[in-house]
Amino acid sequence: MTELRVIPVEGIPEVAAGDDLAALLAEAAAFEDGDVVVVAQKVVSKGEGRTVHLDEIEPSARARQLAAGEDPRRLEAILREAARIVRSRPPLVIAATRHGFVCASAGVDASNAPEAGVLVLLPLDPDASARRIRDGVAERTGRTVGVIVSDSFGRPWRQGTTDVAIGAAGIRPLLDLRGTRDRTGYELHATTIALADEIAGAAELVLGKTRDVPAAIVRGLDVAGEGTARDLVMPAERDLFR
Numbered sequence: 001m002t003e004l005r006v007i008p009v010e011g012i013p014e015v016a017a018g019d020d021l022a023a024l025l026a027e028a029a030a031f032e033d034g035d036v037v038v039v040a041q042k043v044v045s046k047g048e049g050r051t052v053h054l055d056e057i058e059p060s061a062r063a064r065q066l067a068a069g070e071d072p073r074r075l076e077a078i079l080r081e082a083a084r085i086v087r088s089r090p091p092l093v094i095a096a097t098r099h100g101f102v103c104a105s106a107g108v109d110a111s112n113a114p115e116a117g118v119l120v121l122l123p124l125d126p127d128a129s130a131r132r133i134r135d136g137v138a139e140r141t142g143r144t145v146g147v148i149v150s151d152s153f154g155r156p157w158r159q160g161t162t163d164v165a166i167g168a169a170g171i172r173p174l175l176d177l178r179g180t181r182d183r184t185g186y187e188l189h190a191t192t193i194a195l196a197d198e199i200a201g202a203a204e205l206v207l208g209k210t211r212d213v214p215a216a217i218v219r220g221l222d223v224a225g226e227g228t229a230r231d232l233v234m235p236a237e238r239d240l241f242r
Helices: 019-030 041-047 062-069 072-081 126-141 195-207
Strands: 005-009 036-040 051-053 082-089 090-095 102-104 116-122 144-156 159-168 215-217
Touching: 005 041, 019 036, 019 126, 036 041, 036 126, 041 116, 041 126, 041 144, 041 159, 062 072, 072 082, 072 090, 082 195, 102 144, 116 144, 126 144, 126 159, 144 195, 159 195, 195 215
Parallel strands: 036 144
Antiparallel strands: 005 215, 036 215, 051 116, 082 090, 090 102, 144 159
């Protein structure tokens, strides 16, 4: 196996609505064919104008009920982004988004926002976002790369968060080992590796939340292929929380 490297992409300025993220990445880094570029969801959302000012939100009665003393406008933003509420313990809300993700606050977050009083929402279609970045990098550099849009998710029955892939292009998001045998000859029946999530988690080690590094290159993996982050979402018929 080629040596695996995780390389922070530094020097990207604060991203605003309408900025060409692929151009900023191409200017900031030297890519190689086969690289996987992991881009933090926040910069993707900001570039796509997926932000909302709290002053523009009128909270509903349901939002006021869920706020439990916190700003009900934030809860209203969460309700607007949620396809359904999975669990709530006001003011905490676990919601399923329109993408099929089950996560805290439907992905609505105030950290690393452009300014105070602004919330950042998830991209409308993170897989399409990943494809646009991939195509843009190829156009500007001639390099064929994979792209992952990553975000921090909590996990049931586990402390802490880890980054996962919410958008992907040009990679195999899953590694299906069913039917293969281990060194003792045992046939694997249920093992499918969340490859894109593992790459996102590795990249997060150099991204962080407060270091102003919005992207990383993961180099040395052979993961080129077709697939999307939607492939990682549990089908509804297997969702135990429904």
